[in-house]
Amino acid sequence: MKTNFNYLLSVLLVVLFFNCKNNKEQDQVGPTNGTVETATEKKEGQAFIKDDASAPNVLQIAIGSKDHTTLVTAVQAANLENALVNAGPLMVFAPTNDAFAALPAGTVENLLKPESKDALANILLYHVTPGNYSKDFLKKFKKLGQANGKNVNIEVKGDDVFVGGAKIIASVPAGNGIVHVVDKVILPEN
Amino acid sequence: MKKIFKTVTGFLAIALVFTSCNNGESKSKSALSSNAAEKVYVAPGEHDEFYAFVSGGFSGQLAVYGLPSGRLFKVIPVFSQDPEKAYGYNEETKPMLNTSHGFIPWDDSHHPDISQTAGELDGRWVFINGNNTPRIAKIDLTTFETTEIIEIPNSAGNHSSSFVTENTEYVVAGTRFSVPVPQKDMPIKEYKGNFKGALSFISVDPKDGGMSIKFQLMMPGFNYDLSHPGRGKSHGWFFFTTYNTEEANSLLEVNASQNDKDFIAAINWKKIEEYVNNGGGTKMPTNYAHNVYSDETHTATSTMIKEVLTVNPLDVPxxxxxxPTPKSPHGCDVDPTGEYIVGNGKLSANLTVHSFTKMEEAIKNKKFDGEAYGIPILKFEDVLAGSVVQPGLGPLHTEFDGKGNAYTTFFISSEVVKWKLGTWEVIDRKPTYYSVGHLMIPGGNSRKPFGKYVLAMNKITKDRYLPTGPEVTQSAQLYDITGDKMELLLDFPTIGEPHYAAGCPASLIEGNSKKLYKLEDNKHPYAATSDAATKVTRNGNEVHIQMAMIRSHFTPDNIEGVKVGDKVFFHVTNLEQDYDVPHGIAMLGANTSELLIMPGQTETFVWEPKEVGVWPFYCTDFCSALHQEMQGYVRVSPASSTIPLSWTLGEDF
Structure with a gap:
């Protein structure tokens, strides 16, 4: 008898509790969704922390360069901002605007379309190495493993270093790695 | 059957309460219907409103919490070694723990106090006292690191410390034990009349916070328990509670409780400062350590000082x-206006509150009630502002909310009691769990308290948390004091003994918090601020490795030519200039802790290899995606080896 009563009571409690909870949840549906949307628009994450003390990270260096506006647009289209401010270390081979402009007509426009987001990310990540090496130190390497999972070859010709056929024309140390400016877009095989 | 029905009815009643969903306006004071959780909830990613610096008591450290959440952010090592941060283990910070008794890696940290300007918190430094080996430390609130420790000579049980005056002119350190001054071999029972109680006034440089002992006032041989500065109208005075005016040297729990009244000593430090500035006082030979850490060399130096200026109170009329204050007063607290001086008489039924105005008047009229060792005693009735009658058992400490209310802790009756200044009426009382010592209102001992919360710090918790064997956590409890009645919001565990705390609005501190050390400012003699500057040198059996670290490698990471019997110094510089990217380093077999090195900083550990072999070192702080690859080897050869020193990185591709 006692057991039955306890059982009944538990069920009753559970029912009452859930009624209450459900009501609350329904009440909250609207505002909760609203908050999520706002947060997405607000762009949260390490890329958006205000920090005047640290050396600029690779993303900030790219953003600050007038020769890399296409690259920055592409990084934003691929939603890769937060990845580029990560603790890394990150070595970014940054093609100039001219390098992008040298691609066949329409290539950049196509890559910037929302449906090309994955292809674009694949190309951009092919320009990123988890590491931090000077141009001189890179001469020791035959190849590098890139962030898209593929390898890229290193060639040394005289004093020049070529990464996947792109020549390093300048280097800027960054807070979370280094930016090597290159004269070509490095395209993965497929 | 009847019993079952009763139970069911009871449960139903509870169920109804539960299911009311708190929709209606709740008048009930029960915890279930309160919004305590909401008041302490700081959402993920949000910041707390206040910093709380809670002393670690016998841990010797200072913990940084957020209020109202009670979240722990950092334990700042102060008087004790900390292997987590290498404090007191690395070569740079060992001098911080030097004293006239040698290296002392521990102390009992008690009373943090935040620096003030014009009687208000300015959030620049926290001072804290070490009780056992008398010391005062200063923590810089831009780096949250201990940057200075000064030893207090002629002092013992440095308890009535480390409270600051209104403009941080002085941080004050009073002795708990009276002792022979200077120390000498003599019978203990000849204490009475022969021992002295030193009250030290340590000046603070307004620019960099540099501390130096301005003078020591040599008081009669009582025990000086706690102290607080005057403020506003009483600025220029300092007040110290005393006990054991009996001058007993044994079984103090009985023998120090014989007098009906002990004293609060009122010290006009401005007057003594003037006397000293005009050449007054007696220089006395002594020996104490003054340890200063530099953010430029990332290194501490310890200087032994051989002289201190003493002042005989009778020389400064x-x-x-x-x-006079009943019975062994403990806390000595001054209200925000500077008018009221509260003596929390541990064994008294009433709380005694003195009036500064009445004190001045009595002094002017020379209304004395005799003297003790030549120091005039004012008449109790002449200085008394009022008493809070039987508010609780075992009063210890009082703080203020800036709205005319005072809050006093009672150890024996385990409660916080709120009472009104001026009318002395008790307004509210709330239990603590259990046996509360100090309490803290942010700014509660300044002209401008932030009277939103009071934090009670408890000595005993027993059943309040999951048990952890015989030793259970000590605890802090947060109360909302914005209403007439206090409301308990939160319990949270603390490190060591949460002896006392200082709180400050986060807005006064967070904007100044340093993010990293600039490499170009690094003046460490063994810094390697670039890969090109790294090297290994030998000087006899001393080997100095000047190493650099950056995500995700050490330069160099292969070192040969080290021999058994060498003393190997790893001077390691973190080349990062990026916020929140420290690196660590640890060496197999090194008889010390890891190093934890902030961006731009250089630290050193010593390794004395005892066996030949190839021994690894690695980064101990998860720094990057390739943290696990951040490692290296040192080859150790026999003492007779002729293998030359060599150091490389990435030679064998």
Whole structure:
């Protein structure tokens, strides 16, 4: 008898509790969704922390360069901002605007379309190495493993270093790695 | 059956309460219907409103919490070694723990106090006292690191410390034990009349916070328990509670409780400062350590100082008076206006509150009630502002909310009691769990308290948390004090003994918090601020490795030519210039802790290899995606080896 009563009571409690909870949840549906949307628009994450003390990270260096506006647009289209401010270390081979402009007509426009987001990310990540090496130190390497999972070859010709056929024309140390400016877009095989 | 029905009815009643969903306006004071959780909830990613610096008591450290959440952010090592941060283990910070008794890696940290300007918190430094080996430390609130420790000579049980005056002119350190001054071999029972109680006034440089002992006032051989500065109208005075005016040297729990009244000593430090500035006082030979850490060399230096200026209170007429206060008063607290001086008489039924105005009047009229060792005693009735009658058992400490209310802790009756200044009426009382010592209102001992919360710090918790064997956590409890009645919001565990705390609005501190050290400012003699500057040198059996670290490698990471019997110094510089990217380093077999090195900083550990072999070192702080690859080897050869020193990185591709 006692057991039955306890059982009944538990069920009753559970029912009452859930009624209450459900009501609350329904009440909250609207505002909760609203908050999520706002947060997405607000762009949260390490890329958006205000920090005047640290050396600029690779993303900030790219953003600050007038020769890399296409690259920055592409990084934003691929939603890769937060990845580029990560603790890394990150070595970014940054093609100039001219390098992008040298691609066949329409290539950049196509890559910037929302449906090309994955292809674009694949190309951009092919320009990123988890590491931090000077141009001189890179001469020791035959190849590098890139962030898209593929390898890229290193060639040394005289004093020049070529990464996947792109020549390093300048280097800027960054807070979370280094930016090597290159004269070509490095395209993965497929 | 009847019993079952009763139970069911009871449960139903509870169920109804539960299911009311708190929709209606709740008048009930029960915890279930309160919004305590909401008041302490700081959402993920949000910041707390206040910093709380809670002393670690016998841990010797200072913990940084957020309020109202009670979240722990950092334990700042102060008087004790900390292997997590290498404090007191690395070569740079070992001098911080030097004393006249040698290296002392521990102390009992008690009373943090935040620096003030014009009587208000300015959030620049926290001072804290070490009780056992008398010391005062200063923590810089831009780096949250201990940057200075000064030893206090002629002092013992440095308890009535480390409270600051209104403009941080001085941080004050009073002795708990009276002792022979200078120390000498003599019978203990000849204490009475022969021991002295030193009250030290340590000046603070307004620019960099540099501390130096301005003078020591040599008081009669009582025990000086706690102290607080005057403020506003009483600025220029300092008040110290005393006990054991009996001058007993044994079984103090009985023998120090014989007198009906002990004293609050009122010290006119401005008057003594003037006397000293005009050449007054007696220089006395002594020996104490002054340890200073530099953010430029990332290194501490310890200097032994051989002289201290002492002042006999009888040489400065009108500077020192005794205010009779019942029975072994503990806390000595001054209200925000500077008018009321509260003596929390541990064994008294009532709380005694003195009036600064009445004190001045009595002094002017020379209304004395005799003297003790030549120091005038004022008449109790002449200085008394009022008493809070039987508010609780075992009063210890009082703080203020800036709205005319005072809050006093009672150890024996385990409660916080709120009472009104001026009318002395008790307004509210709330239990603590259990046996509360100090309490803290942010700014509660300044002209401008932030009277939103009071934090009670408890000595005993027993059943309040999951048990952890015989030793259970000590605890802090947060109360909302914005209403007439206090409301308990939160319990949270603390490190060591949460002896006392200082709180400050986060807005006064967070904007100044340093993010990293600039490499170009690094003046460490063994810094390697670039890969090109790394090297290994030998000087006899001393080997100095000047190493650099950056995500995700050490330069160099292969070192040969080290021999058994060498003393190997790893001077390691973190080349990062990026916020929140420290690196660590640890060496197999090194008889010390890891190093934890902030961006731009250089630290050193010593390794004395005892066996030949190839021994690894690695980064101990998860720094990057390739943290696990951040490692290296040192080859150790026999003492007779002729293998030359060599150091490389990435030679064998």
């Amino acid at each position: 009108g500077a020192v008076y005794f205010l």
